[in-house]
Amino acid sequence: xxxxxxxxxxxxxxxxxxxxxxxxxxxxxxxxxxxxxxxxxxxxxxxxxxxxxxxxxxxxxxxxxxxxxxxxxxxxxxxxxxxxxxxxxxxxxxxxxxxxxxxxxxxxxxxxxxxxxxxxxxxxxxxxxxxxxxxxxxxxxxxxxxxxxxxxxxxxxxxxxxxxxxxxxxxxxxxxxxxxxxxxxxxxxxxxxxxxxxxx
Numbered sequence: 042x043x044x045x046x047x048x049x050x051x052x053x054x055x056x057x058x059x060x061x062x063x064x065x066x067x068x069x070x071x072x073x074x075x076x077x078x079x080x081x082x083x084x085x086x087x088x089x090x091x092x093x094x095x096x097x098x099x100x101x102x103x104x105x106x107x108x109x110x111x112x113x114x115x116x117x118x119x120x121x122x123x124x125x126x127x128x129x130x131x132x133x134x135x136x137x138x139x140x141x142x143x144x145x146x147x148x149x150x151x152x153x154x155x156x157x158x159x160x161x162x163x164x165x166x167x168x169x170x171x172x173x174x175x176x177x178x179x180x181x182x183x184x185x186x187x188x189x190x191x192x193x194x195x196x197x198x199x200x201x202x203x204x205x206x207x208x209x210x211x212x213x214x215x216x217x218x219x220x221x222x223x224x225x226x227x228x229x230x231x232x233x234x235x236x237x238x239x240x241x
Contacts, residue, residue: 071093168207184197
């Protein structure tokens with residue numbers, strides 16, 4: 042019987058990434074409290090939120106495989122939130138100029154019927170170029186990355202801010218590590234190659 046998939050996100054970027062390996066899926070954006078708990082580590086935070094997103098979304102479906110993910114940016118061992126304002130975005134990118142920022146992207150895969158869940162994460166290091174104030178303001182005014190952790194969109198113009206990216210999966214920075222996802226799906230006896238429609 043055909044397996045149905047649910048992406049616990051409304052992000053158009055995560056949707057476009059998932060389409061690379063899953064031709065058909067629903068997308069559902071769960072409403073959860075993303076506040077960190079007292080003394081919660083960044084890794085525990087992102088893994089907990091990925092699980093909560095997947096399990097919350099699962100309540101609206103009778104069966105299927107739910108994919109949840111979350112991401113946190115770390116600079117000088119501090120968690121970076123979404124800037125929400127132009128001023129905060131300028132402040133964040135000014136701090137990053139010539140520096141390294143670490144991104145932890147978590148992934149949770151939940152089977153509604155069996156209640157089985159698998160969780161993992163991927164780490165990406167982003168090295169920023171030396172940026173002038175004018176470059177920072179020009180970028181922020183052009184791309185408006187006010188709802189993005191780290192104040193940039195790597196899938197867009199934000200790539201010009203980087204000197205290099207070090208990580209296992211280029212998709213992780215956009216929020217959905219496909220290499221790790223493929224490994225987790227195998228734990229549910231799912232091979233994305235078997236799901237592809239004949240495109241010839």
